[in-house]
Amino acid sequence: MSAPTSIRAMTARVFRIPLDEPLQDAKHGVQVDFELITVTVVREDGLEGTGYTYTIGAGGHAIKALIDHDLAPMVAGHDADDIDGLWDMMQAGLHYVGRGGLASFAISAIDIALWDIRGRATGQPLWQMAGGAGRKPLTYRGGVDLNFPLPKLVESVGDHLDRGFTAVKIKVGKPDVAEDVARLTAVRERIGGATRLMVDANYGYDLDRASAAAKAFEPFDLVWLEEPLAPDDFAGHGVLAQRTTVPLAAGENLHTLQEFRLALEHSRLAFLQPDSGNCGGVTGFLRVARMAAAAGVPVCSHGMQELNVSLVPAQANAGWLEVHSFHIDRYTHRPLVLEDGRAVAPDEPGCGVRFDWRKLEPLAR
Structure with missing residues (x-):
């Protein structure tokens, strides 16, 4: 039995x-x-x-x-x-x-x-089970907006500020770096100097273009330049980090502990960004977070903010929570809660993500 x-x-x-x-x-x-x-x-x-x-x-x-x-x-x-x-x-x-x-x-x-x-x-909420260091992470709104014309891009970051975010991220990786600089100039003018700003290249550059872009981005006081090169170009990230003062971030396309170990050893990352949806769930995220802590690197997140809101702040080496444009939390019973620019982890027992099956059912495939 x-x-x-x-x-x-x-x-x-x-x-x-x-x-x-x-x-x-x-x-x-x-x-x-x-x-x-x-x-x-x-x-x-x-x-x-x-x-x-x-x-x-x-x-x-x-x-x-x-x-x-x-x-x-x-x-x-x-x-x-x-x-x-x-x-x-x-x-x-x-x-x-x-x-x-x-x-x-x-x-x-x-x-x-x-x-x-x-x-x-x-009877424990995830943020307690995952470490219990806190439940209100640093939070930014990440845009997927490379196709937005400049007026729409500026409008979108303004909407993020209106919703209460105090940090935003935009996409870069245009064919001409001057286009990226123009986008950054307009966004920085809109959000002001106090709002934290990140950029994400989604591995759209080679090393030469990434070096030129990073140099051009230095005046914008960026928190980081995310995934400038192919995810498994660990050595290339390390070279780029020595060519720029802009901190580098990566991790959403790393799926195994071995990949994260190589990134920490060779890429000179300032921030590590595991995605609990593809790095092995909560267990994978926690193992990566411990590796990052040992290397003195803050652990951040990618996507799945309704779950990662509990994982990121629970770590002693907590970095930033990304609020992604994929709004999974619209199909749950607890949309993301934001207080004073920070998301708040749920206190209910379990992972805190309860799907509204009535909303999801018409979307089944």
Whole structure:
């Protein structure tokens, strides 16, 4: 007979979420929607937990297939509270075909569901389980706006300020660096000197162009230049960091602990940005955060702000929470809460992300 805490069942679903308007960055083209993949895990005693991940429009059904055909049977019957052991098991089980990519997305969704169960069972919110250092992170609004004409770009950052944000990020990576400088000039004029400003190139540059861009960006007092080069060009980031005074940030496209280790060893990053939806869920995020802490680097986040709002401030080396243009929290029972420019982590037991299935159902695929 199975123990009450063993995993009895797992159900994965895919939804396609429309964006308010077409959005573009330097590498991924124009995006009109994104995929949300949810996972519900049920213990033998009936306690349930929900996890999830997302894509930028492709791969959702492949992630679901990995969960349905490989990971769900792999973990069935195992203790749901042995989260670290299950994480290692799933990583080993998909190692030959995975080591990142789709495998990391699938493992992330299940891992988040297991943490949700743990919190519900113990009565703890995620920010406490994840470290408990705090629950109000530094917060910025990240735009996906490279396709916006200059007046619309300026209007959009103004809207972010009107909503209460005190830090914003825009996309860069135009064919001519002068266009990026013009965008930065207009945005800095609109937001003033006190508002913190970041830029994100979505690995749209090679090293020579990144060096020229970083030099041109130095007068704008940027918090960071994000992902200027290909994600796995660890040495190139290290070279670029020595050529500019603008701090560098990266991490959203790093999916394995080995990749994060290489980045910390070679890229001279000032900020690390794991995405809990693709780096192994809560467990992956926490392991990366510990690596960053050991290297003296603040841990930030990418996407999934409704979950990462609990993970980032819980760390002693907390950096910035990104509030992304993919508004997953519109389909939950608790939209992101902002107080004095900072997001606030939920205090309810579990991960604090409760989906409104009535809103999602028409979007099922």
